[in-house]
Amino acid sequence: METQEDLRGFNVLFTVTQIVGGLLCVLVLIWSIVYRGGFGWSANPPLQFNWHPLLMTIGMVYLFANSIMIYRSLRNKRKKQLKLLHAGIHTVIVLFILIAQIAVISFHNALDIPNFYSLHSWVGIITMLIFFAQWIFGMITFLYPGLSPQLRTTILPLHVFFGLIAFVLAIATSISGLLEKAMFVLNINYSKLPGEAVLVNIIGLIFVLFGILVTYIVTHTGYKRYPRPEDNVLLTGIPD
Known part of the structure; x- marks a missing residue:
């Protein structure tokens, strides 16, 4: 089957993106443990807070990125499997x-x-509202039984667009939250660039780099997963 896919450089770029994303999560973990004291819960509120940046980085940045790249990274799986993994x-x-x-x-x-x-x-509230709306309407629209194929075709570009918008906003929210926390805990010492300030700035730059890499992968026309013959038929033989 002839497609418009052009995967030159994809494997290298995707691997680099995964390394950068993994490094981002590890550095946030290191920052939380080494400079912010580790993790706890209600008995120690400052340590309870540390779950927030770590879980939001892993969830709304790293996992979210992989969910929107899944149609590129696992392009040879059946469409239904990709939908279920995405959801x-x-x-x-x-x-x-x-x-x-x-x-x-x-x-x-x-x-x-x-x-x-x-x-x-x-x-952050705007970002989460878009994400939750995407999640709910995506379940209703694209999972079985879903809406009619015609409606799904119409809605898909909007679903893709707002998904990418939510991801970009998640990057922006993460960077602003990182800066806000650094300003609170370091105050005037931030300008003197102690070790924690340097690490925070590096983490912020890696957020930007990861966002650029993911956005490039999901908007590159040649990396798009184009339809396979089996996409329109589920294992049951019912049109998808």
């Missing part, structure tokens, strides 16, 4: 978001800090 990863992300939000709200309440006052939190 499954999103469901895991939802759990990560819920735990992360409980952690930060509990931390704020314990220390009598207002909730949802900063630009970081406002952008």
Whole structure:
């Protein structure tokens, strides 16, 4: 079957993207342990907070990126399998978001800090609303039985667009949250670039790099997964 796929450089680029994303998660973990004291729960609110940046980085950045790249990275799997994997990863992300939000709200309440006052939190709320809407409407629209093929074809470009928008906003929210936390804990020492400030800046730059790599992969026309003959028929023989 003739396709418009052009996978030159894809494997190398995808591998580099995975390494960068993995490094990002590891550095956030190191920052949380070495400079922020590790992890805890309600008995130690500052340590409870540390779950927030880690889980949001793993969920809303790394896992989210892989969920939107899955149609490129696993292009030879059946369309139905890819849909289920895509939805499954999103469901895991939802759990990560819920735990992360409980952690930060509990931390704020314990220390009598207002909730949802900063630009970081406002952008974060918008990002999560788009993500949750994508998750719910994606389940309704694209999973069995789903809507009619004609409606799915019409809605798909919007689903892809808002998915990418949510990912870009997740990167922006992560960077603003990282900066906000650094300003709080380091205060005027931030400008003197102690070790923690250097690490925070490096993590921020890696967020940017990861966002660029993922966005390039999912918008590159040649890397798009084009339809296979079996895509329109499920294992049951019912048109997809």
